[in-house]
Amino acid sequence: MSEPFGREGLHLEQARHAVLADIQPLHGQEWLPLLQALGRVTAEPLFAPEAVPGFRAAILDGYAVADADEPPLSSHWQLVGLSAPGAPYRGVLAQGQAVRILTGAPLPAGAQRVLAQELIQRHGDQSIALALPTGSKLWVRGAEEETAAAQELVAAAQRLGPAVLGRLASCGISQVPVRAVPRIALLITGDELVPAGQPRPNGAIWESNGTLLEALLLRLGYTVSQRRVVADDPVALRSTLEELSVSADVVVSTGGVSAGDSDWIRPLMAELGQVEFWKLFLKPGRPFAYGRLDAPDGRSLPFFGLPGNPVAAAVTALQLLWPALQRLEGAEPKLLPRLQLPLARELSRAPGRPELVRARLLVNSDGGLAALVDGSQASSRIASLQDADLLLELPPQADQLPAGRLLWAQLLRLPLF
Incomplete structure (x- = not known):
């Protein structure tokens, strides 16, 4: 078979560019509750339905007063009530009056600042006096500190993490629209493979690539929907590839992609679709192939032929498969820092x-x-x-x-x- 990118193979950056240029985002979206949307990609932007917190609030425990300017020492105020979170003071605060206020509670109408309780000398339940200088800080959280009404909270094509989900909840949003996640089919090839936990004949090895790759993909936020282990038999491999392609968006194989007598993946890629490139100028990971697999329903699926050695398979999956999965979700691929x-x-x-x-x-x-x-x-x-x-x-x-x-x-x- 000819090697369209030369004997040494593609440099990693060239290979990544070629893969991403060939990938188009999947169609479709769904609405999910916030926690179920963790790690998913937004299908459209989300906007704040109203300002948050929506009221001026105390940043610390203390006393709300109507003084616009910094009050002098020994100033006195009459205590007229209490403002607590969920139980605000309903009156209008006048000059010379103070309201006991707790952290996060709404400021009463007319209040201009909060005096920290450490600065105050209290005279029973009737009045307070300023014992220490207040400084210029007002200790008031603005009504639009988190967001203004109609402000964009998250753009489309953004991956949802805990901070974004928490912010959406703080703005009263309970569900989000997310892009379709790719269905991944994983094929592990090799005559020598034995399932872990079973006796191992001489010359055989326990199959580990499936566990390694599926666990890596789970850590990256993707679930393998189908997983098959097949011997190095071209008829069985062809049948399995055709079967996997029916209900997958991307097919990934590991093993059988080099140029040995039992390496059937690359010829089958050419027979059932096309090989875009073969081999990487990289260690580990040289025997790698990328191409297309034609599904029975007419779709053309991305196909990743990973090396058989487990470290090479994991490294190439991280470098090339992971960015492609992000692109399939409609997100701009992010690489490792x-x-x-x-x-x-x-x-x-x-x-x-x-x-x-x-x-x-x-x-x-x-x-x-x-x-x-x-x-x-x-x-x-x-x-x-x-x-x-x-x-x-x-x-x-x-x-x-x-x-x-x-x-x-x-x-x-x-x-x-």
């Missing part, structure tokens, strides 16, 4: 391809950060992913990298809010 870090210790490697090395993030005693590479980086060794904080980007020709060398690294962390 990058930062420059010094190497904690010297690193030797064989030059040739750019490499994404699994590393840990160290915090020195002085608060400085460094990247530590420890243990084998074999693409078959899942342990290299365990406890990894970083994907350290090694240049293709670098061989001896001294301690302290600055390198770009991708931070393996997702935002909390």
Whole structure:
């Protein structure tokens, strides 16, 4: 089979650009309660139905007074009532009067400021006096502090996190319109695979890519709707691909994508659809294919042929499949944040391809950060992913990298809010 992008394969950035240029967002949307919408992408913008909080409120416990200017020491006020959250004072505050007010409670009409209770000397239940200077701060939250009426709260095509959902709830919104989420079909290939928990014959391995990839996708917010494990048989693989394509929006395989005698995925991609490109100029992850799979109902589905080695499969899924899934949801793809870090210790490697090395993030005693590479980086060794904080980007020709060398690294962390 010809290699349309050359013998070495595509650079990662080129491959990502080619994939995203080929992906169009799915159609359809649904309305969901707020908690069910966590992690989903908005289908349309949402606006505040009214101002929030909608009233001026006390920022701290104290006394609301009508003084516009900073009152002098020994000023006195007559206590006329109480304003509490959910139980506001209904009267109009006049000069020389004060209302006991609790944090978050509405300011009475006529009130201009709140005097912190620590500054006040109280004379029974009848009056108060100012014992310490107030300063210029009013300690009043504005009626539109969170939002004005009709203000946009969240734009379309935005992923919903806890902060946005909490803000929507604070504005009285209980449901949101979200885009369709892609249905993912996962195919794991190999004659040597045995399910975990079953006896393992000589030469066989326990199947782990399915668990690794499905768990990774769950961590990223996506559910695998179908998962099949099939031997390296072209007839069985063709039948399975046709079956999976019926009720999927994207098909992902792992294994069988190289150029060996039992590697049938790429020829089947060409037979059942088309191969857009094959091979990456990357370590781990060189045997990777992207293309299209023609479904029986006439749809053309994105097809990702991931490598068979588990680390390579996980890394390429993170670099190429994840951005594509975001695009399918109608969101602008966001990649892992990058930062420059010094190497904690010297690193030797064989030059040739750019490499994404699994590393840990160290915090020195002085608060400085460094990247530590420890243990084998074999693409078959899942342990290299365990406890990894970083994907350290090694240049293709670098061989001896001294301690302290600055390198770009991708931070393996997702935002909390």
